[in-house]
Amino acid sequence: MKNIKIYIGLIICTITFSACKKDFLEREPQSIVVEDQVYGDPKLIEGVLANLYNRIPTDASLTNRWTEHTAYDDAVWSGSGNAGDEYRNNIISYPVDRWRLWDYGFIRDVNLGIEGVQKSAKLTAQQKAQFNAEFRFLRAYDYFEMVKRMGGVPLVTTPLVYDYSGDATNLQLPRSKEVDVYDFIATELDAIVNNIENNGSTSRANKYAVLALKCRAMLYAGSLAKYNNQMASPITLPGGEVGIPAQRASDFYNKALDAAKQVMAGPYSLYKSNAANLGENFYEALTKKTGNPELILIQDFLQSKGFKHGFSYDNIARSLREDNLASSAIAPTLNLVEKYEYLDGTAGNLKTRNVDNSDYVYYTNTQDIFANKDARLYGTIIYPGTSFRNTPVNIQAGVALWNGTTYQIIEGDLGAKYTDGKLLTGLDGPQRSALDLSNTGFYLRKFIDNTPLASTRTRGTDIAWIRFRLGEVYLNAAEAAFELGQTASALSYINTLRERAGFGANSLSALTIDRIRNERRVELAFEDHRVWDLARWRIADKVWNGSTSNPDAMLYALYPYRVVRPGDAARNDKYIFIKQVAPRFKTPRFYQIANYYSSIDQAVLNNNPKIIRNPFH
Amino acid sequence: MKKISYIVLFSLIAFFSCKKDNYDAPTSRLSGRVLYQNQAVGVRSDGVQLELWQRGYSLFTKIPVFVAQDGTFSATLFDGDYKLVRLRGNGPWLDNPDSIAVKVSGNTQVDVPVVPHFNLSNVSFNKAGNTVTATFTVQQVTSTSVLERVNLYLGTTMIVDNTRQDASAEKLASDIVIGQSGSITVNIPAALASRNFMYARLAVKTNGVGEALFSAPQRIEFK
Numbered sequence: 001m002k003n004i005k006i007y008i009g010l011i012i013c014t015i016t017f018s019a020c021k022k023d024f025l026e027r028e029p030q031s032i033v034v035e036d037q038v039y040g041d042p043k044l045i046e047g048v049l050a051n052l053y054n055r056i057p058t059d060a061s062l063t064n065r066w067t068e069h070t071a072y073d074d075a076v077w078s079g080s081g082n083a084g085d086e087y088r089n090n091i092i093s094y095p096v097d098r099w100r101l102w103d104y105g106f107i108r109d110v111n112l113g114i115e116g117v118q119k120s121a122k123l124t125a126q127q128k129a130q131f132n133a134e135f136r137f138l139r140a141y142d143y144f145e146m147v148k149r150m151g152g153v154p155l156v157t158t159p160l161v162y163d164y165s166g167d168a169t170n171l172q173l174p175r176s177k178e179v180d181v182y183d184f185i186a187t188e189l190d191a192i193v194n195n196i197e198n199n200g201s202t203s204r205a206n207k208y209a210v211l212a213l214k215c216r217a218m219l220y221a222g223s224l225a226k227y228n229n230q231m232a233s234p235i236t237l238p239g240g241e242v243g244i245p246a247q248r249a250s251d252f253y254n255k256a257l258d259a260a261k262q263v264m265a266g267p268y269s270l271y272k273s274n275a276a277n278l279g280e281n282f283y284e285a286l287t288k289k290t291g292n293p294e295l296i297l298i299q300d301f302l303q304s305k306g307f308k309h310g311f312s313y314d315n316i317a318r319s320l321r322e323d324n325l326a327s328s329a330i331a332p333t334l335n336l337v338e339k340y341e342y343l344d345g346t347a348g349n350l351k352t353r354n355v356d357n358s359d360y361v362y363y364t365n366t367q368d369i370f371a372n373k374d375a376r377l378y379g380t381i382i383y384p385g386t387s388f389r390n391t392p393v394n395i396q397a398g399v400a401l402w403n404g405t406t407y408q409i410i411e412g413d414l415g416a417k418y419t420d421g422k423l424l425t426g427l428d429g430p431q432r433s434a435l436d437l438s439n440t441g442f443y444l445r446k447f448i449d450n451t452p453l454a455s456t457r458t459r460g461t462d463i464a465w466i467r468f469r470l471g472e473v474y475l476n477a478a479e480a481a482f483e484l485g486q487t488a489s490a491l492s493y494i495n496t497l498r499e500r501a502g503f504g505a506n507s508l509s510a511l512t513i514d515r516i517r518n519e520r521r522v523e524l525a526f527e528d529h530r531v532w533d534l535a536r537w538r539i540a541d542k543v544w545n546g547s548t549s550n551p552d553a554m555l556y557a558l559y560p561y562r563v564v565r566p567g568d569a570a571r572n573d574k575y576i577f578i579k580q581v582a583p584r585f586k587t588p589r590f591y592q593i594a595n596y597y598s599s600i601d602q603a604v605l606n607n608n609p610k611i612i613r614n615p616f617h
Numbered sequence: 618m619k620k621i622s623y624i625v626l627f628s629l630i631a632f633f634s635c636k637k638d639n640y641d642a643p644t645s646r647l648s649g650r651v652l653y654q655n656q657a658v659g660v661r662s663d664g665v666q667l668e669l670w671q672r673g674y675s676l677f678t679k680i681p682v683f684v685a686q687d688g689t690f691s692a693t694l695f696d697g698d699y700k701l702v703r704l705r706g707n708g709p710w711l712d713n714p715d716s717i718a719v720k721v722s723g724n725t726q727v728d729v730p731v732v733p734h735f736n737l738s739n740v741s742f743n744k745a746g747n748t749v750t751a752t753f754t755v756q757q758v759t760s761t762s763v764l765e766r767v768n769l770y771l772g773t774t775m776i777v778d779n780t781r782q783d784a785s786a787e788k789l790a791s792d793i794v795i796g797q798s799g800s801i802t803v804n805i806p807a808a809l810a811s812r813n814f815m816y817a818r819l820a821v822k823t824n825g826v827g828e829a830l831f832s833a834p835q836r837i838e839f840k
Contacts, residue, residue, distance in 0.1 A: 233825020546780040593827040602678040616706035
């Protein structure tokens, strides 16, 4: 019996070991795809590209660092106060590494992709040219994101491979000049513009996305060349790693204008499908993905496949939320609201007090104070008296009780009734210190999904993040043309955009740089432009100078109150508005001269002695 | 009983096992002042930085040392040899790329000499009615520097500067004669007029330099 067991054991052993013998150590891996397989299959290369598209850096998008929309002057953080989120209302000064980006992991992945496609034996020449172009577009995009934060960075265009010789000096590249990085971006984009194809796609770059990137990058370079050199003491480094010569300005502006003209001559047009309601029209232009002729390149999401995000969950107006816990995190400021002009062309300051400042202005409905404003205000911001998802919001801070000589302000819980049986405080606030409730009296509409259940965590939303759209190209063209002295064509670009916002044809007949800047602010709010625009115009340190007495550095709220003044029919039950610093906002915005270029990580400096530090840090 | 003995046993292990492999915290204190003509240079609180570097270890990264608003600084360090660097473009003084060798051994004092762009002298504050008036003289220290403005700040606490203040007034360079006495007046905000005291401070700002040079804050009695 014992022997039989041993025999069986021996037989099993023999079978097992002999069967494995031949190719025991040489197997196709089951769980990873090797390089040859990737670059032999166009579908897999698209997978590599999709990964890279998703990794394009942003300062604040719908998914990446979305909370940072509240770190500047367009919004106050009104979400929860835990996990350190509240610090955005209390930034003493921006840290010098706030915008630091040394994205060479991305660059290396692109360079490996270019090399892999080049070596591939299975792709056709046409496929190779197209993939090569798309990888280079992504690389140019990433270099643009780096140069606008760091100044000149090392230009690496091939995968750097260490040879294990103990000497890494051939891998230590110095920083290029800032101007050379912008020139590199322009040359790269020119070289690929006719190979990239993807015609009609909005989620992959095509010819017009290439031109739109070139347009933006050249505009940045032009304004840096011009405005940096107009500073009292321009920010430069002796080697040119930072600082673009002033004489290059017109060259860069010309390139920007030229690229913009090519995009505008393309198959795109401004979204105007909802001519009956221009405010909704602007909202749809930013949120509709199909049948929207304005989109050039977007970061797309698809709810049905589980590729979704929670931007609507976090930022939906309080009374409209469909989930518990979060809402209302991004509360737009009165600063932004007042930048939207009146349709007659006058400045957008809201009229809360009468002309001689002796009394409030009384409005019958809360929305009346916003009457005749730029339609983009409605498309961007939910203000008192408007609706979202066909449901009216309920924004009222409290009542103002007349005591014979002055108004006594009374505020209560959300939805509470005053002793006269009418509303005291609306379901949407605002309240001074509540979490997940607007602190400013405004809510965000842009990029918030109005589909039922889109603001739940389970369903989520698939609103796309817009990287490039035609509206921005018009503004780029207008700014470049204006800087080049072509005021007439600059006016026509700006007026086209303003016409869509409800202004009449040719609403402007004269143009200043401040007007163009204001137009950018209201058109492109929450699209990751504001801080970069202020930086390239070199006015960020003046607009956000950290002074409590500077109305641009402080963020304001607008609190509506219902008047209780029985016996005065002209005023009783009317609404008054009180402007004040947003109660949760504590510290004025302070952008230091040292913030124009972010500091380089000490580990980078230690590893590569050829890298020199940026000025001021 | 058994439980208690386990608890005693585990706590003995827990308390003893930590001892061996932990470093002592640094105990030596490096302190000093940023000096011009033997006077500490006033700056913005939390704004101006000096750097300490120590070579010879695998981690090579700076130890930032922030200068307090009265021009003093301090850091708690391990004994050793350090280089103290005046971070360029950071303070209201001329860049000086020379580092200062510092040997920290126990409590150590080191003074950092700097050459400011401008200096303030004969500073005095005076309250009259609802205003505070400061008189001052701006002195040009570095001949190539260009004056931008002088600011007067009022604050409720002793920490007063351009970011922490309740009222401010400014005078641009075109209204200032360098080397001669000038004055600025600021209105006391109505909401603060009933206080017993406030602090006032002057700052002189140079063109193209981020940080300003400040006078010492002075307490002004309102009552």
